[in-house]
Each structure stands twice: as C-alpha cells, then as structure tokens.
Amino acid sequence: MQCQRRHLLALAVAAPALSGCASLAALGPPPPWLAGLPERVELAAVPFVEQARFHCGPAALAMVAGAAGVEVSADALADWAFLPAREGALQVEMLAAARRQGLLAVVLPGELRALLVELAAGHPVVVLQNLGLAISPRWHYAVAIGYDAAARELLLRSGAEPRQRMAWFTFERTWARGGRWAFAALPPGRLPATAREPEAVQAAIGFERVASPAQVLHAWTAVHARWPDNLPAAIGLANAQVGQGRLAEAAQVLAQAAAQHDSAAAWHNLAQVHLRRGERDAAADAARRALAAADRGGADARWRDAALAVLREATR
C-alpha cells in the first residue's frame, strides 16, 4: 500500500494530456446514468493536506476529517493508519482511524455513479487507486472532491496536488485496479447518500467499539431510521439507548423489533430492559418469548442459555 510521488508526477503529466484529447473529441450528450445529477460539483471547502512521503493514507484521512469538522493532522493519524514496513496504510486501518476521530466510515458501492451522487450530496470520498499496473501496483489514496460531467472529469485532492483533474476513463481504470474501494467518513448522525444496508450496519458495529456512547447513539439512530427492518440496527440502537439511561425508548425499539422478527436476542434484551425498569411480569413474558424463539432452533438457538437466565431472574 505505498504511494509514491514519482508516479503521481507521471500521472499528473498523463492526466491533462488525456483530458485534452477528450475535450477535442465530441463527447456527445451526457450518459443516461448521469440523469438527476448536477452538471458540476466542487467541494471547495474540503481542506488540502499535502502528503509527506508515503503518507497518502493519513493525508486523505485528514482531509475528509477536516471536511467533517474534525481538525486533526496527518501526522497524528499516521500513528493509527500507517505501517512503516509496508510504506502505506491498510484499508481496514483507514476505516478504524476515521472511527477513532469520531467519524462513521462507511464503505461505498464500487460504482462511479455512487461517487458522483456522494459528491453531489456534499460528501468528499476517499478512494483507493492503483496508479501502477496489476503486476506492479502503486497504491494511492486520494480524496474525490468534485466532478465535471461535461468534461467527464473527476476532481481530486491527491498527493501534492490540491486540485487534480482526472478523466473518468483514467480514474475508472486506476480505481478498478484498486478493487473499486471507496468510503465516506461523516459525523455519526449522517449517512452517505449511497450507503448500502450491510456496509452501514458494519460501519456502526465498528463505530460502537471505539466511539463515545453519545456518538454511538447518533450512529445507530441514523442507521435504524434508514433501515427500520434491520435487526442488528434495532439491537444496537436499543443498547445505545440503555447506555444513555433511556430505558423507555429502548423498550419501545426492542418490543417492535422482537415482534417483527420474533428474534430470541431481541426478546432477551427486552426482558433485560424490563427488569432494569422493575417490570418483572413484562420481563418474564418477554423472557418466555425469547426461550420459545431459541427453542425453534436455527440461528436463535445460541441465545437459549441467556434466555433461560433472564427468565430465572424475572421469576425469582
């Protein structure tokens, strides 16, 4: 995962040449998949952080963090997302480092349209590119900050360049060689426009391991609001509410999820919340439902012991 300036320079020479060709050729009408998107977007407020040698990952993180209102230097981030031996940052560490800054890092769908939608929504996007070839990779993290649909160009803060213009054609190739990996890092109350359910839930799960309870509550509230039918999101939201002492709200969320999914875990947690509120009859009732759901077998069977324990507690 190393990012080398030498190759950035090579690309900086190549990119304008390519875009020059493109602007001479008749580009024709915009492709249909662009429908509904603005003609051009530039998130000028995203700060530019020039990368130190090999530190494209921390620099990219510092830029999106700054855009989200978190002031942090690339040097400080390098402690979290830089492996000296590999001369670069691993993808999972990029996500983890963003979380440690209190930002919900969500992996985005690997489609150019998703990037453009995200930019149009005002969210800068960290992209992983392979500026070399598959056989001799030159990994590089950059931040997409805008696009120009007429010129078919993406705007990037990349390496030493505060405003790199790269043809979509070139970008797509460098991005595809990096596995079409991209993420947005936003304050936990907001979700990327194009986030998909599994990635958003995973992001919140990662977030709750490191973030403050209040922030975790924000994150789960946002995920649960967008995907109210997702069981882990309901569980996560209710747990965050319990952590903040909001037991009545947690009971409501759990009761709804338990009824909808007939999930042993949700019934169990509901019984626990009832117990904490001193509602022993309701707790015993929920615990029995948990046990019944666990006894049906399948994925819920693993909560059987927990269900038994809470039932004993409630009927003692």
Place this chain on the structure above:
Amino acid sequence: MPLLRRLTAGFAAAALLNASLVHAAPPGLIGAEQVAAAQAAPTVSSAHERLLAQLDRAEVAQALSERGVAPELARERVAALTDEEALQVARHIDEAPAGGDVLGTVVFIFVLLLVTDILGLTRIFPFTRPIR
C-alpha cells in the same frame, strides 16, 4: 528519552488492547455485533438441514444409488457430520456455480468424500474404515 518512548508505546499498546476488548453492549445485553454475526453465519443445525434437504430430492437420491450409495446411508452420513464439517460441505454446495449443475456437485461431494475417507485422506464420515 528511549525509556519515555518505550513507556509511551507501552501505554498506547495497552490502550489499544483495552479498546479492542471493549464490549459495546451494556452488561447483560446481547450486542448488535453478536446478532449480526449470528445472522451472517449459517448455523450448524441449518447446515445439517440444508444437506438433508438436498438428499430429499429424488434425483439426488437416484444419482447416489446409481453410484452405490443408499439414500439412507447418506442420511446417516449427514447426521454423523460435526457442525463444522456440515458447514464445510454446505459451503461447497453454496459455492457451486449458480445455475450450474448443482445435482452433479452434490453427488460428487458425497461420493468424493466417501472415497477420500476410505483412502484415509479425510475423516469426514467417521464410520468409514480407512484401508491403511
């Protein structure tokens, strides 16, 4: 200075370890991560059920008996699989090319595992006696 550095590094490592052990759910409550993990992994019993369901298919039963494996024996084999092994076999079937010859894959896996067991290369079916 080196001592200070080492102390700082040790402190950071301890903090990191501590953070990684953080249990996100309040005490006594099942966490979202556990629920998501339970949903993601096909469970043991469901893997067994899926294998048995494959054996219920008439064409699978027939293909097995054509190869000298009685359907009842095949059921016993599934019952004899450990949870982990049942998951492995179920995954083999899941990974068979979509729209491809699933029947062939199922039969192939059962017959292959039986043969490799007899040869002593694998120990999927505990009741087979290796020839060496």
